[in-house]
Amino acid sequence: MDAAEITVRTLQYGTGLLGAGVLAALLWAGEKPGRASRMALALCCGLLAAGALANGLIFSHAVLDSWPEVFSPDGAVFILTTFDPALGFLARTILAGLALGALLVWRGQSGAWAALALLAAALASFAWTGHAASGEGLQGGLHKASTVAHILAAAVWLGALGLFLSRLFAPQAASRDYRQRTAQLLSCFSGIGSVAVAALVITGVTNTVLVAGPGRVMSTLETAYGSWLIVKLALFAGMVGLAALNRFVLAPALAQRLTDQAAGRIRWAVLVEAGLGAGVVACVAVLGITPPHSG
Numbered sequence: 054m055d056a057a058e059i060t061v062r063t064l065q066y067g068t069g070l071l072g073a074g075v076l077a078a079l080l081w082a083g084e085k086p087g088r089a090s091r092m093a094l095a096l097c098c099g100l101l102a103a104g105a106l107a108n109g110l111i112f113s114h115a116v117l118d119s120w121p122e123v124f125s126p127d128g129a130v131f132i133l134t135t136f137d138p139a140l141g142f143l144a145r146t147i148l149a150g151l152a153l154g155a156l157l158v159w160r161g162q163s164g165a166w167a168a169l170a171l172l173a174a175a176l177a178s179f180a181w182t183g184h185a186a187s188g189e190g191l192q193g194g195l196h197k198a199s200t201v202a203h204i205l206a207a208a209v210w211l212g213a214l215g216l217f218l219s220r221l222f223a224p225q226a227a228s229r230d231y232r233q234r235t236a237q238l239l240s241c242f243s244g245i246g247s248v249a250v251a252a253l254v255i256t257g258v259t260n261t262v263l264v265a266g267p268g269r270v271m272s273t274l275e276t277a278y279g280s281w282l283i284v285k286l287a288l289f290a291g292m293v294g295l296a297a298l299n300r301f302v303l304a305p306a307l308a309q310r311l312t313d314q315a316a317g318r319i320r321w322a323v324l325v326e327a328g329l330g331a332g333v334v335a336c337v338a339v340l341g342i343t344p345p346h347s348g
Contacts (some may be wrong), residue, residue: 058108061107062104062339062341063335065101065145069101072094072172074207075216076172077169077209082242098150099153101172102145105143105175106146113132141181144175145179145182148172152167176204176205177201179201183341183342195259199263202256203252203256203257206252209245210292210330211327217235217242220234226316229311233308233311236308239300243300246296265346276344276346282336289333292326295322303322306318
């Protein structure tokens, strides 16, 4: 397994999901990204574009087995006109670059919404650079649609976690008024968080069946792909458990008491949940290039 490819895939998933998700969470909460937020989001866009470009070059080298050929006009034309994943990498690079430009040049809510739309499209391009890319016909279309829905739902969840962390660990987080606003923010996302989890479960099951093939899911669990899938599911289960704890216990406690103890408990619970999310992202990066029926 290529460590370089896993690294750039993890980079793309991490920065793409975080950038799109945090931006969506800010806009959902009715907030305009400030200067610091824009710079952080712009960094995510830049890293996503760089990762997609690097992934495209790695893919091209794996096909052509020659770096001079990769950078030659004939080699580039051959790759782009023959392999759908190459177009996916190119589209992601361009879309992330445009989102970067929108954040830096186009100020105000309209620029933020434009950047979000571009990042959502960049995330959708992952459906053409993983297992879903090999599907054809109705089943292939279903697999791509399910993959797009899965990754957008993941962006909603992870983006909300990123926003919560920025609030819970902010220098002014000890202020009673600030804690009150943070508790309101946590409550605001409780409903959409449940929808995101449900979407992840439904699309995750669909994708697993389509990747493994009907009737072959259990045998797939005995392969390297299955091992990574089990790790991912275990991490995901931990995230769901912590999300439930936050929603039904820790967030209401913070809203009622606004104490240091209540704030500290939910702060570390969200941090651990985000850490598990990072582990899920790494597993997804590996699963996307791991054959489901070998090893």
